[in-house]
Structures are given as structure tokens and as C-alpha cells.
Amino acid sequence: MTFTDDAAATAEWVASYLGGVRDLPVLAQVEPGQIRAALPASPPEQGEPFQAVLADLDRVLLPGITHWNHPRFFAYFAISGSEPGILAELVAAALNVNAMLWRTSPAATELEEVAVDWLRQLLGLPDGLHGHIEDTASTSTLAALAAARQLRPGGAVLCSEHAHSSVDKAARLLGLPLEKVAVDAEFRLSPAALAGRLDGAAAVVATVGTTSTTSVDPVPEIAELCAEAGAWLHVDAAYAGSAAVCEEHRWALAGVERADSLVVNPHKWLLTPVDCSVLYTSRPDVLRDAFSLVPEYLRTGDEDVTNLMDYGPALGRRFRALKLWAVLRCYGRAGLQAVIREHVRLAHLFAGWLEAEPGWEIVAPYPFSVVCFRRRGSDEENETLLERVNATGEVFLSHTRLDGRYVLRLAVGNLRTSEGDVRRAWELLQSL
Ligand SMILES: Cc1ncc(COP(=O)(O)O)c(C=O)c1O
Numbered sequence: 001m002t003f004t005d006d007a008a009a010t011a012e013w014v015a016s017y018l019g020g021v022r023d024l025p026v027l028a029q030v031e032p033g034q035i036r037a038a039l040p041a042s043p044p045e046q047g048e049p050f051q052a053v054l055a056d057l058d059r060v061l062l063p064g065i066t067h068w069n070h071p072r073f074f075a076y077f078a079i080s081g082s083e084p085g086i087l088a089e090l091v092a093a094a095l096n097v098n099a100m101l102w103r104t105s106p107a108a109t110e111l112e113e114v115a116v117d118w119l120r121q122l123l124g125l126p127d128g129l130h131g132h133i134e135d136t137a138s139t140s141t142l143a144a145l146a147a148a149r150q151l152r153p154g155g156a157v158l159c160s161e162h163a164h165s166s167v168d169k170a171a172r173l174l175g176l177p178l179e180k181v182a183v184d185a186e187f188r189l190s191p192a193a194l195a196g197r198l199d200g201a202a203a204v205v206a207t208v209g210t211t212s213t214t215s216v217d218p219v220p221e222i223a224e225l226c227a228e229a230g231a232w233l234h235v236d237a238a239y240a241g242s243a244a245v246c247e248e249h250r251w252a253l254a255g256v257e258r259a260d261s262l263v264v265n266p267h268k269w270l271l272t273p274v275d276c277s278v279l280y281t282s283r284p285d286v287l288r289d290a291f292s293l294v295p296e297y298l299r300t301g302d303e304d305v306t307n308l309m310d311y312g313p314a315l316g317r318r319f320r321a322l323k324l325w326a327v328l329r330c331y332g333r334a335g336l337q338a339v340i341r342e343h344v345r346l347a348h349l350f351a352g353w354l355e356a357e358p359g360w361e362i363v364a365p366y367p368f369s370v371v372c373f374r375r376r377g378s379d380e381e382n383e384t385l386l387e388r389v390n391a392t393g394e395v396f397l398s399h400t401r402l403d404g405r406y407v408l409r410l411a412v413g414n415l416r417t418s419e420g421d422v423r424r425a426w427e428l429l430q431s432l
Helices: 005-025 049-066 083-095 108-120 137-151 165-174 219-229 242-245 247-254 284-291 319-356 379-391 421-432
Strands: 130-134 155-159 178-180 201-207 232-236 261-264 279-282 360-362 370-375 398-402 405-411
Touching: 005 049, 049 165, 049 219, 083 319, 108 130, 108 279, 108 319, 130 137, 137 165, 137 201, 137 232, 137 261, 137 279, 137 284, 155 165, 165 178, 201 219, 242 247, 242 261, 242 319, 279 284, 319 360, 319 370, 319 405, 319 421, 370 379, 379 398, 379 405, 405 421
Parallel strands: 155 178, 155 201, 201 232, 232 261
Antiparallel strands: 130 279, 261 279, 360 370, 370 405, 398 405
């Protein structure tokens, strides 16, 4: 077989997977160790044809895949690997560039600058923000807080009780104390609870779209407090930032023009395959202070260029900009807006069904595409319901805990999710 034959067979496999994923169980129905046991314990002595890899994908691996690219994946934050993103990943692997320095691939560096600036414009963010791509929001937040630490070494990091655990992890790695701030009845950080606690603080992390309920912290008020105290303001908009491609959701980013840094994950709600997280900052000089470290072998003498290794913890950098650029080009503003609007419509439709049916309650506001709800009854009943629904393999939902109570979550975020898919989730919840 030639490379062309293998490539054609792989493209066919991908097309058939995307066409048929709807018929597979969303949540892998295997026992721990089952997949490992089905694979040889040692590598082959002689190389095998690539066809053997493809055959084992179907035979061994697919049963152990939880299908994040399934239209009935409603857990966590549902995501999509869209076709332009998938194809761009293939090309990026073929090019196999490492964009650590401008010189090590000028096009990768400059395309990254262009793609993150296009995204900035699509989200209505201020001119002049510096942006670069990291793998995940965890790394972006770590980088932002490392910059904050440059200015206030040892100062505390403050965030709401509903901030993502990546903030806790970043503070732990950086050796900074972490303080949690109370939220209001709608799970938003309370500025009153923050006021008076910022003396000597290194940073505040505000969340736009919290992981449990997608609540939006009051960034304008938080920015005011940070400015008074001289603390770095980092905004975690990993999920909900993408909604700002639609004007009607721009309210959620109010005040971010005063933030020192902001993270948005195109791999969450912007059709880009995992991994792709964009970190914007109005203070790239501080980020560079935190991360620039140039050993002799990486000195180039190039002037007026960006060396992306200077902005984050990793030296080596995949060509992630290619897939982001491909997605932005192939969907365009209108295409992205249509997808976001449809997801929000579907989530709100589901919420309407819940509201109309006695015995169910919605337990948090639902500004975007996630609904938090529960059956009126005990935590155990809700937990059992979720287990039963997920055991069907037809849908996959996840849970959280709010005010101590067990809560179910339905998150719409896959490109191929239809009204029928959401309706099926509702039917299963009711019948089980
Ligand atoms: C609000 C928020 N921030 C950060 C993260 C971490 O994202 P990543 O997996 O890209 O590190 C998540 C994950 O779901 C999240 O919901």
C-alpha cells in the first residue's frame, strides 16, 4: 500500500465514523482494563501495515471510546471536532513544524498572530490585545498567574467558589496562596465579599461561564476593585467566551477590556478539535518577563519578530493555529453564529420542557447552552436516574453539586446535535 492508499482509507474511515457516530453508544460501555487486555503487551518486532492500525481502531479501540464528537454527548461542556479542524490537524502533522521561534517556522508564528487576531475581532475584544495559543485553559491560566506573580511575588490569588479547579492547580504550582470568595444566589462572585480582601493580592480570576452553571462573574465591578488594589485581573472565559461571536451574548464580556488577561478555548465551543486555548493579554511584556529564557542554541538575532516560546511554559509548540484558522475561514462569522445560536435555542427549549413538567426543577439561570436541573426528590434518586440514563448508551449527561444538592446538567455543544437528540434525552429522563 502506498501512502496515498492509506490516506484514502483513513479519510474514508473518518468520513464513515462521522457519518455513523450517532449510532454508537455515547459513553464507552467497557470495564477498566478491558481495552488494555485486548492489545498486545509488547510492540511488534517487524513493522506492520497501517491497515492493521485501522482494523484495530474498529475492533479494539472504538468500544472503549467515549464519543465526544457524538450529537448526544451532553456532559461537561459538549464540543465538536469540525471537518475543517480535522483536516487541518492532518496537514499540521504532515508539516510537523515546531513553532518555538519565529525562525523555526515563520508561517506558523505569523498565522498564529493572524488567527488569534481574527478571533479577537469576532469576539468584539479591544484592539491591540496580544494573543497566543496554548494547549488548554489550564496552561493559559497558569501562564497568566505566572505573569501576575512577577508583579506581586507571593501575593494571593482570589477566585469564586465556582471557579474551575485549574485555578487552584495553577496557584498550587506557582506556590501562591489561594482564597475562595463567596458567590451570590446566582453563583456569581460577590464583589462585596471580594472588597477589602485585595491588599497585597497578586491576582483575581473572574469566570465568564462557570463550569457548573455557566454563571458570569460581574467583571466590571471586579475590575474596579483590582484597579484600586493593583491586582492582576485574569478572566476565565474558556467556555462562554465563544458565545461573544453573537452580539446578543457580548454582555457576558463586559468589563474584560480592563482585564490583564483573558482565556477563551476554541476547543470548547468553537468547533476546533482539542487542543486549542487562546490566552489574550494587554501586558505581553509581563508575560515575557515570566517566561522568556533563551539558551545559546536558540539565539537567532532576528529583530521585530515574535518568538512564541517567550509567552508560555512550553518550548516546543504544535501548529495549532492552522486548525483555528481553518475553522474561522470555513465557517465565517455567520456560520459560527448560527451554530452558537442553535445550541442556545436547543438548551432553552429543553429548559422550557422542564419548566412545563411538574416534578422537575431548574436550579440555576441558563444564559448559554447548559441547563442545571433535578427531579424533585432525593439526591440518591437523581444519581440513580443519571446512571440509568447514561447506561442506555443513547445519551451522556453529567452532574454537579449546587448548594449541597446533587444536580444534573445538560450541555449542548456538538455541531450535529439536533432538536430530536435533545428531545430523546428528555424522553429518557422522563421514562427512566
Ligand atoms: C471555566 C473553565 N475553565 C477552565 C477549564 C479547563 O479547561 P482545559 O481542559 O482546557 O484546561 C474548564 C474545563 O472545563 C472550564 O470549564
